Amino acid sequence: MIRSMYSGISGMRVNQVKLDVIGNNIANSGTTGFKTQRVRFQDMISQNMGSASGPSRNLGGVNPRQVGLGVQLAGIDTVVSQGNMQPTARNLDVAVDGNGYFMVARGETTFVDGIRIYDTADPKDFQLPTDTKGLDIMFTRDGSFTLDHQGNLLNSDGLRVLGYSLIGSTDAKDKPEDVDAESMPVGGTGELNFVDADSKKLHASGDLRTLKIPETIKVTTAGGTEDKRITSFSIEKNGVIKATLEGGSKAVIGQIAMASFKNPAGLEKMGGNLLKSSPNSGNAIIRAGVIPKSENPDDLNPSNEAGYGDMLQGVLEMSNVDLAEQFTEMIVATRSFQANGKSISTGDEILQDIINLKR
Structure with missing residues (x-):
């Protein structure tokens, strides 16, 4: 009984x-x-x-x-499982149509070198290193981003969104043969940008950084260097942020990073729409930045873009x-x-x- x-x-x-x-x-x-x-x-x-x-x-x-x-x-x-997509018509709202997660961080952001996620000697290593430069990195599906007065791309709680700076050389001798003069990288607010660039030809670093959308960037032309104001920007499906400058020219500012997990159900909820990895979720597998596609099979060309989904601008994923x-x-x-x-x-x-x- x-x-x-x-x-x-x-x-x-x-x-x-x-x-x-x-x-x-x-x-x-x-x-x-x-x-x-x-x-x-x-x-x-x-x-x-x-x-x-x-x-x-x-x-x-x-x-x-x-x-x-x-x-x-x-x-x-x-x-x-995927939630329903809700159009918002806001250019800083981004949804992930797939299995990927945005990466946001809290901590000191004055580091220069960024967080190296892979070594060119081992292109299959796309995981976060042990040394994250003092940043506390978390993951989220909430893409309702904002900007502060410095142009930092943030989530609703002020955590900085991580991504890549698209880099290249302004030296003519380093110019790729398949990129014309109008597509050469130019300097802008401490980062290198591509003007009128074809995304298939972009070089991206393997360093995660906090992303910024500045008001102006410096553009080098035949007549010298001048500041050009950013009038609008768009976020491509692969996370590339492409700005439209006054005069109609284009500049790629950066690329939003994404992460995936072997077992996403194993992620721990932290509140504030934030998640962190756990021993059973596995380590975050980071999507590499946009890189040029080589026709030579012997060229080192690390890429792992598949399996993360597409970013949809002006849309939010609902519950x-x-x-x-x-x-x-x-x-x-x-x-x-x-x-x-x-x-x-x-x-x-x-x-x-x-x-x-x-x-």
């Missing part, structure tokens, strides 16, 4: 957790990029009332006789919470909670009858 009461307690406990998770899912049904969670149960250890025995000459086999001792939490899983499913699960959890409570009250009534036998 006592066993049934304790089983009822365990059932009420896990169903309370399930209701907590359902309530959180419903509360975040409008949260950008939120991934719903589900609760799984498993039975607890059973008490053996009789062991199993095999068939003998005179008798057949006997199954084990066991009494279960309740239920316990098996896991709380994150469902990482993947299905309210109909959540309310149905809420009814099931509520009834299960009530049933377990009834088993406790029924056990109490029987115990009361046993106590009354003495009277």
